[in-house]
Amino acid sequence: MSIKKEDIISALEEMKLTELNELVKAIEEHFGVVASAGIAVAAGPVADSAPSEVSVLLTSAGAQKVAVIKVVKEITGLGLMDAKKLVDSTLPAVIKENVKIEDAEAIKAQLVEAGASVDFK
DSSP: OOOOHHHHHHHHHTSOHHHHHHHHHHHHHHHTOOOOHHHHHTTOOOOTTSOSEEEEEEEEOOSOHHHHHHHHHHHHOOOHHHHHHHHHSSSSEEEEEEEEHHHHHHHHHHHHHTTOEEEEO
């Protein structure tokens, strides 16, 4: 049985954002790969039933923890010590709550560039 690329794309277009996120995680786990931030952004328009606001979660500070702390400080407006405590806290840590999808993507891009791993809730 051969599945055409167009059939897969058509099926993806009908999925909700949360379903796409679960699919990406399952593919990453199955094939042992990590999707880049560009792929998630290029996934397509958000379905009408998807939430318009999300919470940005820091899932890992990565190897460049100091750079991530600086970005968290800038994004949240916290002091340096409070930003460090947030990054060092039990992960996933909420960086911003009730953020528009577009703003959340911008925050994610900043954090990923600094070396962090980010997810939305």
